[in-house]
Amino acid sequence: QSALTQPASVSGSPGQSITISCTGTSSDVGSYNLVSWYQQHPGKAPKLMIYEVSKRPSGVSNRFSGSKSGNTASLTISGLQAEDEADYYCCSYAGSQFGGGTKLTVL
Amino acid sequence: QVQLQESGPGLVKPSQTLSLTCTVSGGSISSGGYYWSWIRQHPGKGLEWIGYIYYSGSTYYNPSLKSRVTISVDTSKNQFSLKLSSVTAADTAVYYCARAYSSSWYFRYWGQGTLVTVSS
Numbered sequence: 001q002s003a004l005t006q007p008a009s010v011s012g013s014p015g016q017s018i019t020i021s022c023t024g025t026s027s028d029v030g031s032y033n034l035v036s037w038y039q040q041h042p043g044k045a046p047k048l049m050i051y052e053v054s055k056r057p058s059g060v061s062n063r064f065s066g067s068k069s070g071n072t073a074s075l076t077i078s079g080l081q082a083e084d085e086a087d088y089y090c091c092s093y094a095g096s097q098f099g100g101g102t103k104l105t106v107l
Numbered sequence: 108q109v110q111l112q113e114s115g116p117g118l119v120k121p122s123q124t125l126s127l128t129c130t131v132s133g134g135s136i137s138s139g140g141y142y143w144s145w146i147r148q149h150p151g152k153g154l155e156w157i158g159y160i161y162y163s164g165s166t167y168y169n170p171s172l173k174s175r176v177t178i179s180v181d182t183s184k185n186q187f188s189l190k191l192s193s194v195t196a197a198d199t200a201v202y203y204c205a206r207a208y209s210s211s212w213y214f215r216y217w218g219q220g221t222l223v224t225v226s227s
Contacts, residue, residue, distance in 0.1 A: 036213035036214070045217040046203075046217055052211055091214070098154040
């Protein structure tokens with residue numbers, strides 16, 4: 001069982017916005033601004049999308065944004081595109097755990 | 108551009124030791140500032156962090172695997188390695204090596220992953 005809780009699945013239509021939550025505890029997500037998010041397409045290695053809660057690596061679309069409130073971090077994808085369909089994982093410092101992953105379906 | 112590449116047997120017999128090596132190019136393991144990590148993914152499942160090593164040799168392992176895991180580093184070859192002992196079918200997974208930024212704990216660079224199957 002993952003220390004970080006994510007919804008198993010989310011869906012949205014092209015152009016819409018979706019948010020994926022990642023709930024931890026006051027010992028991990030709540031204590032450190034060190035949450036990262038990864039996108040994984042089938043058969044591929046994970047790709048870093050967000051780090052330190054809300055920072056985007058170079059080359060990542062600004063349609064991806066991150067935030068945190070209390071013990072819950074969130075990844076928001078705006079202007080959904082078909083290519084965004086993938087699995088998404090959060091990760092937090094302390095505990096060195098990944099979330100269980102969320103499958104995003106673009107309808 | 109940093110690149111990581113896993114290598115090792117794709118098939119391991121039960122009770123034996125799984126051994127993988129990650130070769131790093133485009134950057135030196137000895138430069139410091141990073142945790143060189145192993146992460147695995149069981150078929151159709153999520154990511155599981157196995158452990159990491161710092162260039163100095165300091166290690167930290169997932170408590171659930173700690174008794175069976177050894178991660179080592181060879182700075183002369185710019186490689187780090189994973190050994191997982193007493194494997195069972197439950198250790199069948201895709202194994203990734205990755206680089207974590209030590210001060211921020213995020214994985215910017217990943218290997219492509221290698222599937223290791225445990226079967227007789």
